[in-house]
Amino acid sequence: MISKILVIEDEAAIRRVLKKILSEENENYAVEEAEDGLVGIEKIKNEDYDLVLCDIKMPKMDGVEVLEATKKIKPEIPFVMISGHGDLETAVNTMKSGAFDYISKPPDLNRLLNTVRIALDRRELVTENTRLKKKVGKNYQMIGESPQINTIKEMIEKVAPTDARVLITGSNGTGKELVAHWLHQKSDRSKGPMVEVNCAAIPSELIESELFGHVKGAFTSANKDRAGKFEAANGGTIFLDEIGDMSLTAQAKVLRALQENKIQRVGSDKDIKVNVRVVAATNKDLKKEIADKKFREDLYHRLAVILIKVPALNDRREDIPLLVDYFTKKIAEEQGTHQKEFSDEAIKLLKDYDWTGNIRELRNVIERLIILGSDKIDKKDVELFASK
Template sequence: MPSLLLIEDEDAIRRVLKKILLDEDQNYTIDEAEDGLLGVDMIKKKTYDLVLCDIKMPKMDGLEVLSACQKLQPELPVVMISGHGDLETAVETMRMGAFDYISKPPDLNRLLNTVRIALDHTQLAQENKQLKRKVSKQFEMIGNSTELTHIKSMIDKVAPTEARVMITGENGTGKELVAHWLHEKSNRNKGPFIEVNCAAIPSELIESELFGHVKGAFTSANKDRAGKFEAANGGTIFLDEIGDMSLSAQAKVLRALQENKVQRVGSDKDIKVDVRVIAATNKNLKEEIEKKNFREDLYHRLAVIIIHVPALQERKADIPELIQHFTEQIAQEQGTKPKTFDEEAIELLKQLNWTGNIRELRNVVERLIILGNQKISKEDVNTFVQLKSS
């Protein structure tokens, strides 16, 4: 049910506006404030979907109310109500961030249309916020171990910069989570985040995937196609498992980093791109350089900042929290009541050798939830999990 606040010092105008709005939609809840000070106090105590505010009022005028609203609830749309002599001020409020303004006496259709659009804006902003929370939760980094705390601190320092980052670590440690958070906390977070698994793309197709191609460039190229670098323009491209990239593709990535330009396969036309590159690998790239499998100049371009994600063996203090997180996540996915793990079961799981890291832990938790009792015991772990102790 949309909640509106009407701030207006003239009682008669408040009554007229309230009647017009309630005649339009009885589902509106409308609070009233007879001056700006009272209105701001009400906004401090309650979350509104829309504020309609007069400009000229005693105690606190509409400009001051608007300024206070932007500090208290930045996404709250404020529609200003202006008298005939206030039009210049009304325009100024738009520059300050007001959603719109309505002249007195209010035109019925304009008032209702403005209110509808403003409430749609609020709903959309709330849906976007919820969606972003879901996305953020999906890539949440669980744990408070010293090792993970260090990584979070590194992300906070590095993310707002344009520095390129190389993320290292074994498979299943969560390198992609670090990449997502580097993007989320960067100034590019409103731009795209494009992920490329270099190990999953055949070597003969990697250049087309990264840089695109023109029609006729090769047998199956029946139309022009943009590559991942173009798709990531204004945002971040995450090159996962970059150690598996062919030397030919490495050369083109190096050029893209040096000149901020790419060429589609089969074309000699330069396309400008503005992309932040984050790379990840489970290989020792210095050894790959010695074997002539990886370009040293590309390595130094990419590894401005190196973030190493430790194996689960090195952050066992996080295992209880990870088990709890996966238990809740799996129960939500399956639509069932979450099971619990007793202390002995958790302690036994902490002692195991997690060669598959966090990915393996999640699989084991899911197996125990499906096959184990409502309260998962040490016996359940011994029965359903065959892993070596560390």
């Protein structure tokens, strides 16, 4: 994937050096130049850049003005300021105005390349998060009017605006991820990133690097510095799904992050401050895991400030007609087909079904019935296609 980088610098020699360094570092860096702030702003208006390197002292329009103007039109573009010795204080102050970082003249090669890599990693994560947010309204709706679901909705309304940590429990397929997304979307952090980590899907030897990042050389395949999920979630929410599957070593580091709001990348002893809300989920009985010495009790109490238990579908059968209607519309929209109807007898049979797979299983059954069933799905279709 090509990363477009704009270098705004009035000294031609420095522009050439920066372009040469970046182009030789990575063939996927497409580097363009602008000789002053006015030219830079025009390019930013007309092109989409993944990163801007911008000098501070320039004629016509200085770097601070370029940064401020860009934040009004394309606030998502990360800025790395280029500062001379006398501009250092100004460079630091620009970070309060939204600059990602700064580098000093003459640029140190490693410092420059590391800053560019980290800024582009963050940009990629922000872009992905924005894309997911556009889908969240459709993909993360909480359907149901049962007492259990209404209780969860009321709790989310109370808890979401706070920074309280939340532990979501429930069987597989009940909708724990949906609750986590609602908490984020209704929080004051909703404009920040929501970063999801499936702790069960990451090998134990890689989980620390995934969460906290690593520095170059930390292990055999660590060929460059890499930011972790906690850094990516800075200012937003990190969702630790299936946290009961996390190794005890990683649990200890997560505990420290929660206690001190600091992390350390693997292979580094440098502290990095993070401002992250933690929402966790598990299908395990963590109190039993604690008794079996598989989960830290101190971490449990840090996470379980607010407990939300998501009920099994078998315990909220009155919501099944609403869920069937929702999935029928959604699947028809996704597949570009007409919406099928369900007879009252078909709905009744679905309400009596043993939903061991919960919401996830219900959706799969509805999709199967829409594909294979009659134009109006009746009892016979359900008996034929919904059986285990």
